[in-house]
Structures are given as C-alpha cells and as structure tokens.
Amino acid sequence: MTAFALHTDTHHPPHRTPLRSSDQRERFYELLPELVASDPRVVALLADIGAGxxxxxxxxxxxxxNVGIREQLLVSTAGGLALTGMRPLVHTFAPFLVERPYEQLKLDLGHQDVGAVLVSAGGSYDMPTAGETHFGSRDVALLDTLDGWTVHVPGHADEAETLIRHALPGDDRVYVRLAGTLNAAPLGSGPGMSVLRRGSRGTVVAVGPTADRTLTAVDGLDVTVLYAPTVRPFDAATLRETLTEPDVVLVEPYLAGTSTRYVAEALSGIRHRVLGLGVGRAELRRYGTVAEHDAAHGLDVAGVRRSVEQFLLG
Structure with a gap:
C-alpha cells in the first residue's frame, strides 16, 4: 500500500470547479476532504482514479x-479497516469497484459482516471511448447476489451529496452509483420513491438519471411516473400504494431487468406485468457516444416512448 500522492489522472480531463459542481464525480472530489476531516473514523481509499x-x-x-491500480487490494483494505472500527469510503470506476473485486466484496466485506461506502463513477458507458474495459452495466445486478447492500443511484449532484453524507455515519454496506448524464434538478433523495406524476394506464419507474428523459418520453400519456434514487432496498410500499393498472415499466441506467424481481415481489399476489428497460446483455462492440449507446439500448427518449406505448398502451 502506497501513501497518497498527487498525480495526473489520465481518465479525466484537468478541470477545477471552485465549489458545488453540478457534475456528480467532481462534487464527490470537492466533498471528499471535508468528509474525511469531519469524522475521525472515515478513511478514503482510492485506486489511482481521482487521486490527482x-x-x-x-x-x-x-x-x-491511494493503493494504486490494485482493485482487489482496494476492497480488501476496506474490509480490514472496517474490522478495526474505521469507516472506509472507497472510490473508483464501476467495473473496477464491483466486477473486478467481486470476490473481495463477497468475503472481505460480506462474509466478515463489515461495512463500507463504495462510490463509483463511469456508470454503464459514461466513457465510451475507453471501451468495454470501462463499461459497468452489471454492477447493481452483481450486488444483488450478495446480502445486505444498500444501493443508491442519484440523478443529480445534490442528491449524491445527501446520500453519501447520510451513509457515512453507519456501519453498513452502501453502494453509491454516480453518473455523467444527469437530471436538470434534484427530484428527491429517498430513501423511498417520489411521485412525479399520476396516471391511470400503468406505472413507469424511472431510476436516477433516467428521470428527465422518461418524463419527456411519456409526455401526454396517461401513466404514473415514480422516481427512485435508491433501488435497494426497493420501495415496494410506494409502488403498491400508487398502482392503478398492474402494469409496470422499469427504466434503469444499467443492465436491463435488474429490478424486475423486486417488482414481482412487491406485487406478489397481484396478477401483473413488468417490463425492464436498460442496457442490453448483447455487447455492441462499438465506441460511439453516450447518446448513441442510449439509442442502441432503447434508453433515449424515442426508445423509452416506443417501449412504454407498446407495453402499456398497445
């Protein structure tokens, strides 16, 4: 393990924002020194990303x-520090934080029953020019195979700040998934869902940064839209309480269908239908732009509109 050293982070262009950046990742870097200084239990662990x-x-x-580009060590160190009573705040890109050190998440945190706050960046394809090595659409689905994780998917930097601040005082396992494409304004920081609009022909659940595009996509359609900045635990109560027709569309910014099981559990005993929109399982093998990936996966406005109309109103 190496001491922290400032250096150039080649994964992010040099940029400094004086205060309160609207970019989730930059906001996290602005907050990190304050978060560490405010609580003697907090120790921040980096794997080169963000160190500069x-x-x-x-x-x-x-x-x-900064442990360097050693993501398994990153999570193992968090587990060891948590055993001593520290509160690890762990950060790198999503595939390096969940996929690569999955065994360490399972054993060094889960099996030892200790906690940490994991903050990822990069999302599903936020950095398309970096290619498949930096794509991270499977993170939430992978964490669903483990026990005891709270998962936040904020859609705005203000929400991300609130969720991280609330997570730090505890001792549980928390994953905060930061994204590059965001909603124009904060819509709520949970822990439950917010009702953005009401309708009678079905329910659309927009997760985190998908809310703005989802609202645009369903403009003029008679559907309820719920906003979920926290997906684990899943807010079954709000879904049931606002349900009209028992048909639900999930719009998630990661692997398609990740939360369909939770909808099924929430509506157990009710004959229902559920459609999970998100990043497809088929690898596109393309760089492109974020907008082009959204369109390819049906996560742009036109794609969401088409899916909602066909499923709920067809």
Missing amino acids: YVDLPPGIADRVV
Missing part, C-alpha cells in the same frame, strides 16, 4: 490512501 483531483488540507493526508 483531491486537495488535502493538513491533518488528514494519512486517512486518504
């Missing part, structure tokens, strides 16, 4: 540790 973008005031440098 955190300004450290005197007195906390020994609690911001």
Whole structure:
C-alpha cells in the first residue's frame, strides 16, 4: 500500500470547479476532504482514479490512501479497516469497484459482516471511448447476489451529496452509483420513491438519471411516473400504494431487468406485468457516444416512448 500522492489522472480531463459542481464525480472530489476531516473514523481509499483531483488540507493526508491500480487490494483494505472500527469510503470506476473485486466484496466485506461506502463513477458507458474495459452495466445486478447492500443511484449532484453524507455515519454496506448524464434538478433523495406524476394506464419507474428523459418520453400519456434514487432496498410500499393498472415499466441506467424481481415481489399476489428497460446483455462492440449507446439500448427518449406505448398502451 502506497501513501497518497498527487498525480495526473489520465481518465479525466484537468478541470477545477471552485465549489458545488453540478457534475456528480467532481462534487464527490470537492466533498471528499471535508468528509474525511469531519469524522475521525472515515478513511478514503482510492485506486489511482481521482487521486490527482483531491486537495488535502493538513491533518488528514494519512486517512486518504491511494493503493494504486490494485482493485482487489482496494476492497480488501476496506474490509480490514472496517474490522478495526474505521469507516472506509472507497472510490473508483464501476467495473473496477464491483466486477473486478467481486470476490473481495463477497468475503472481505460480506462474509466478515463489515461495512463500507463504495462510490463509483463511469456508470454503464459514461466513457465510451475507453471501451468495454470501462463499461459497468452489471454492477447493481452483481450486488444483488450478495446480502445486505444498500444501493443508491442519484440523478443529480445534490442528491449524491445527501446520500453519501447520510451513509457515512453507519456501519453498513452502501453502494453509491454516480453518473455523467444527469437530471436538470434534484427530484428527491429517498430513501423511498417520489411521485412525479399520476396516471391511470400503468406505472413507469424511472431510476436516477433516467428521470428527465422518461418524463419527456411519456409526455401526454396517461401513466404514473415514480422516481427512485435508491433501488435497494426497493420501495415496494410506494409502488403498491400508487398502482392503478398492474402494469409496470422499469427504466434503469444499467443492465436491463435488474429490478424486475423486486417488482414481482412487491406485487406478489397481484396478477401483473413488468417490463425492464436498460442496457442490453448483447455487447455492441462499438465506441460511439453516450447518446448513441442510449439509442442502441432503447434508453433515449424515442426508445423509452416506443417501449412504454407498446407495453402499456398497445
């Protein structure tokens, strides 16, 4: 394990925002020194990503540790620190935080029954020019195979800040999934769902950064839209309480169908239909742009509109 050292992060263009960035990842880097300084239990663990973008005031440098490009070590270190009573705040890109160290998440955190706050960036294909190595659409589905995880998918930087601040004082396992494409304004920071609009022909659940496009896509359609910045635990109560027709469309910014099981459990005993929109399982083998990937997966406005109309109104 190496001491923290400032250096150039080639995965992110040099940029400094004085205060309160609207970009979720930049907001996290702005907050990180304050979060560490505010609680002697908190130790931030990095794996090179972001190491050149955190300004450290005197007195906390020994609690911001860069382990280098060693993601398994990153999570194992978090597990060890948690056993001593520390509260690890762990950060890197989504595929490096969940997919690569999956065994360490299972054993060093889960099996030892200790907690940490994991904050990812990059999302599903937020950096398409980096290619498949940096694509992370399977993260939430993978965490669903493990026990005891809270999963936040904020759609705005203000929501992300609130959720991270609330997560730090605990001892549980929390995953905060930061994204590059965001909603124009905060819509709620949970833990439950918010009702964005009501209708009678079915329910559309928009997760995190998909809310704005979903609202645009269903404009003029007689459907309820719920907003979920937190997906685990899944807010079954709000879904049931606002249900009209027992037909539900999920719009998720990661692997399609990830939360369909939770809808089925929420509506157990009710004959229902559910459609899960999200990133397809088939690998596209294309770079392109974020907008082009959205369109290819049916997650752009036109794609969401088409799917909702066919499923709920067809």
